[in-house]
Amino acid sequence: MTSAHKHVMLYLDGVSVSFDGFKALNKLSLVVNAGEMRAIIGPNGAGKTTMMDVITGKTRADEGQVFFNGDIDLRKLDEAQIANLGIGRKFQKPTIFENLSVFENLELALKCDRRARTSLFFRLNADQRARIDEVLNIISLPGQVAMQAGSLSHGQKQWLEIGMLLMQDPELLLVDEPVAGMTDSETEQTADLLRAIAKDRCVVVVEHDMEFVRRLDTHVTVLHEGSVLAEGSMDKVQADERVIEVYLGR
Numbered sequence: 661m662t663s664a665h666k667h668v669m670l671y672l673d674g675v676s677v678s679f680d681g682f683k684a685l686n687k688l689s690l691v692v693n694a695g696e697m698r699a700i701i702g703p704n705g706a707g708k709t710t711m712m713d714v715i716t717g718k719t720r721a722d723e724g725q726v727f728f729n730g731d732i733d734l735r736k737l738d739e740a741q742i743a744n745l746g747i748g749r750k751f752q753k754p755t756i757f758e759n760l761s762v763f764e765n766l767e768l769a770l771k772c773d774r775r776a777r778t779s780l781f782f783r784l785n786a787d788q789r790a791r792i793d794e795v796l797n798i799i800s801l802p803g804q805v806a807m808q809a810g811s812l813s814h815g816q817k818q819w820l821e822i823g824m825l826l827m828q829d830p831e832l833l834l835v836d837e838p839v840a841g842m843t844d845s846e847t848e849q850t851a852d853l854l855r856a857i858a859k860d861r862c863v864v865v866v867e868h869d870m871e872f873v874r875r876l877d878t879h880v881t882v883l884h885e886g887s888v889l890a891e892g893s894m895d896k897v898q899a900d901e902r903v904i905e906v907y908l909g910r
């Protein structure tokens with residue numbers, strides 16, 4: 661990679677991953693530019709989650725290149741180092757602390773911040789309090805700040821977890837199936853939330869809910885059998901015969 665690629669946030673080239681001889685990723689190539697939001701769709705087993713595993717260092721690529729933010733070679737780094745670079749990942753199941761309040765969850769996420777000095781005697785400064793308030797507004801939970809996280813609705817729990825990731829101010833946010841199990845109204849709000857978040861950072865969203873993906877109003881990549889089948893606007897990929905055959909027409 662050269663300095664000409666500095667605007668590239670995520671660069672995958674020819675990435676393959678095999679599990680017992682089965683190719684979960686098969687020469688996958690994908691470029692996501694800085695400031696871009698990308699939706700990834702595709703049938704079960706297409707390799708969407710495996711792709712996120714490779715980016716975050718959870719799974720090693722057998723071959724191919726994986727670069728972040730221009731020229732940072734992610735294949736040389738472990739999971740913790742990759743997280744510290746500013747890559748946040750939202751798993752499907754929320755991993756919030758149910759017994760703590762919404763505020764405490766966000767506070768805890770701040771303590772794990774790579775830039776904050778972690779300490780037993782950690783106290784919030786004014787900037788950090790302001791950041792918590794800001795994130796509470798972004799995730800539409802200012803009214804629930806004192807509520808125990810376990811009492812939130814499923815959708816609100818997902819937003820809280822996204823909020824916890826935002827406390828770390830990631831440059832790239834990876835989100836895997838955020839709206840599974842949400843009500844229609846929560847699904848719509850989540851699309852709007854991710855669009856708001858994507859104004860300040862790069863967001864990659866995997867989802868099966870096509871109404872939701874349409875509402876994201878962004879570039880879509882279709883994965884199939886571990887590689888890219890189609891790419892473009894939602895209208896373009898929805899009209900693609902191959903996409904209809906393997907995915908949308910089911």
Ligand SMILES: Nc1ncnc2c1ncn2[C@@H]1O[C@H](COP(=O)(O)OP(=O)(O)OP(=O)(O)O)[C@@H](O)[C@H]1O
Pocket residue numbers: 679683684702703704705706707708709710711
């Ligand atoms: N750790 C693993 N060991 C063995 N096989 C795996 C492993 N992880 C993924 N696979 C296989 O790799 C393929 C791709 O899985 P992956 O989870 O990436 O698909 P996906 O596109 O995320 O599907 P879904 O939409 O169902 O979440 C599947 O056939 C899966 O069974």
Ligand SMILES: [Mg+2]
Pocket residue numbers: 708709710836
């Ligand atoms: Mg998956």
